Amino acid sequence: MPVVEVRGLTKKYGKKTAISSLSFDVNEGEIFGFIGPDGAGKTTLFRILTTLLLPNEGKANVLGKDVVKDYKYLRKHLGYMPGRFSLYMDLTVEENLKFFASIFGATIEENYYLIKDIYSQIEPFKNRRAGNLSGGMKQKLALSCALIHKPLLLVLDEPTTGVDAVSRKEFWEMLKRLKEQGITIIVSTPYMDEAVLCDKIALIQNGSILDIDTPNDIVSKFKNKLFSIKTYNKYLAIKSLESYEYKNSVYPFGDSIHYSDKRDNTDNDVLIQFLQLCGINDCEVNVIDAGIEDVFMFLMKEKRHEQ
Amino acid sequence: MRTFANFILKEIYHITRDWRSLLVLICIPVIQLFLFGYAIRTELNEAEIGIIDRSKDYITQEITNKLISSGYFKLNAYVENEKQIEHLFKNGTVKEVIIFEPHFATKLEKEGKASVMLIADASNPNIATLVTSYTSSIIRTYQLELNSKSIKANTIIIPEVKMLFNPELKSVFMFVPGLIALILMLVSALMTSITITREKEMGSMEVLLVSPLKPQMIVIGKVVPYVVISFFNSMTVLALSILIFRIPFEGSFLLFTLESILFIITALSLGILISTIANSQLVAMIMSLGGLLMPSVLLSGFIYPVENMPLILQWLSYLIPAKWFLIILKGIMLKGLGIEHLWKETLILMGMAIFFLAVSTRKLKIRLE
Numbered sequence: 001m002p003v004v005e006v007r008g009l010t011k012k013y014g015k016k017t018a019i020s021s022l023s024f025d026v027n028e029g030e031i032f033g034f035i036g037p038d039g040a041g042k043t044t045l046f047r048i049l050t051t052l053l054l055p056n057e058g059k060a061n062v063l064g065k066d067v068v069k070d071y072k073y074l075r076k077h078l079g080y081m082p083g084r085f086s087l088y089m090d091l092t093v094e095e096n097l098k099f100f101a102s103i104f105g106a107t108i109e110e111n112y113y114l115i116k117d118i119y120s121q122i123e124p125f126k127n128r129r130a131g132n133l134s135g136g137m138k139q140k141l142a143l144s145c146a147l148i149h150k151p152l153l154l155v156l157d158e159p160t161t162g163v164d165a166v167s168r169k170e171f172w173e174m175l176k177r178l179k180e181q182g183i184t185i186i187v188s189t190p191y192m193d194e195a196v197l198c199d200k201i202a203l204i205q206n207g208s209i210l211d212i213d214t215p216n217d218i219v220s221k222f223k224n225k226l227f228s229i230k231t232y233n234k235y236l237a238i239k240s241l242e243s244y245e246y247k248n249s250v251y252p253f254g255d256s257i258h259y260s261d262k263r264d265n266t267d268n269d270v271l272i273q274f275l276q277l278c279g280i281n282d283c284e285v286n287v288i289d290a291g292i293e294d295v296f297m298f299l300m301k302e303k304r305h306e307q
Numbered sequence: 308m309r310t311f312a313n314f315i316l317k318e319i320y321h322i323t324r325d326w327r328s329l330l331v332l333i334c335i336p337v338i339q340l341f342l343f344g345y346a347i348r349t350e351l352n353e354a355e356i357g358i359i360d361r362s363k364d365y366i367t368q369e370i371t372n373k374l375i376s377s378g379y380f381k382l383n384a385y386v387e388n389e390k391q392i393e394h395l396f397k398n399g400t401v402k403e404v405i406i407f408e409p410h411f412a413t414k415l416e417k418e419g420k421a422s423v424m425l426i427a428d429a430s431n432p433n434i435a436t437l438v439t440s441y442t443s444s445i446i447r448t449y450q451l452e453l454n455s456k457s458i459k460a461n462t463i464i465i466p467e468v469k470m471l472f473n474p475e476l477k478s479v480f481m482f483v484p485g486l487i488a489l490i491l492m493l494v495s496a497l498m499t500s501i502t503i504t505r506e507k508e509m510g511s512m513e514v515l516l517v518s519p520l521k522p523q524m525i526v527i528g529k530v531v532p533y534v535v536i537s538f539f540n541s542m543t544v545l546a547l548s549i550l551i552f553r554i555p556f557e558g559s560f561l562l563f564t565l566e567s568i569l570f571i572i573t574a575l576s577l578g579i580l581i582s583t584i585a586n587s588q589l590v591a592m593i594m595s596l597g598g599l600l601m602p603s604v605l606l607s608g609f610i611y612p613v614e615n616m617p618l619i620l621q622w623l624s625y626l627i628p629a630k631w632f633l634i635i636l637k638g639i640m641l642k643g644l645g646i647e648h649l650w651k652e653t654l655i656l657m658g659m660a661i662f663f664l665a666v667s668t669r670k671l672k673i674r675l676e
Contacts, residue, residue, distance in 0.1 A: 086511040102313035
């Protein structure tokens, strides 16, 4: 039986629909990622799953229990880390951890093994107030606090937002180890590069799921040949490619441009020639494998066409 | 139980770590007490008076001498006619004008009765009450002296008191009970509404809700330390006002304590009610200050007598818990009344406490919306 089973879940705030008829399953021992930009509906979904909000339509079962009826049971067995690390900034590291253990009737000692990896890194600062910790340390403390009662399901809402790159990497390694301990994890993130670290991902946009699959399978859905183009004149290059008769898609991607072509046999030279005709002489073109973000852009466009 | 104890411990950390707020919380009542205590003067010192003496006989002369030699009054002028009185008051030169009727001594001897009129500037009601009551009592003393040595007993001098500018003058001077009510309201309602909305604002309410803690427990846990603080505050104010301002405390201390607890519960449930509506500390603060504190100050009879207000405000004042608490406190402290005289007000307050407690627990959310 799946740990989380969601069918046709819809939530409206007045007239505005935050999420519309979502359906998905999360299996035991998975790291399940929701990838999508701000305002996609990730937080609303997580709040419904953690019994904090009531859905307007549809059903959600978590740990085999209904999120509406059995909220009391679920609140004992969920570990939830909201978007802003909800620590008490005027309490010390240790006091925070003790407090969160005590509200679940647990003690630090009995579940220390679960957080040892994470907590040992911030333990030297255990008498420091949480408000004086760095972003990465706050994140580790918040995770320790969410774990200290040994939850069956861990729900993490954008745990890596506002945290430096090194801490982000460490954080994902910690999640991997927690998964090995048998804890199912649902996590959301706006960072596409974190998607590959999940077992399964759902791409979410404007309250609907674009696709659910393993990261590899999602990437393999990108059939067109993808080019990365680097040039100083990015603006002109994008404008030119937009009007190119064979273009499938073109969008800026970091400091380069990602371009896909309708033809299968295009190669770098064809593109370089085309761009030279448009007055761009400095461009560097490479064929690359599509990433999650490319698929996201592709699916988003498709969705827009449908509507 | 251990969970609950830990919760309260956490709340105590919050309060003690923010020592500036704590200091303000404890000092404000004391500062208020001294402000009210010294701003409202309770003694007269050489208040200037005017006298219209239409009789100019030995008795009016003696009364005038008694008044001036008392040290409370200083003769500013003998006024010739009544038209000048208003002028004097408007200049603010005199606080009171005393008018002796013509043939004062003769009337007193023949009819055993004579009238003196006291006109006071009641634009400052406190001083007006003070000067007239001091004057009346000096005249009364003099009358007693007269009676004891006069052959003809039972002469009566009737001081006729007339208040100008504020005819329905009532005493405003019993500020300590009002201050206690105000402090309990301030700390209980304002602080609880702020402390609960702070959890909402910081997002920690989300985590607390996704835990086995019941929402009632969360609220009670947050409120308990403030009950202690507000109770401590009211005791400080009471002790200081008895020791420094010599405020009488006639009634039972036990009754005072129980009634205070009843009022604290009412104020707390109002604070909780506000916190269920407000989503930020700022909104909670504005709601408690504007919606609770201002009406409590203005409509409870603490500063302005309710009897002088328009009818609609008088009706509104029935809804203010502080009004009933004030009646109870004044009854206990100043009149030494027991529960047999105060049961009606106590019942009303109890009804309010139960009502607000029921509403606020009903409105307490188990979810975010």
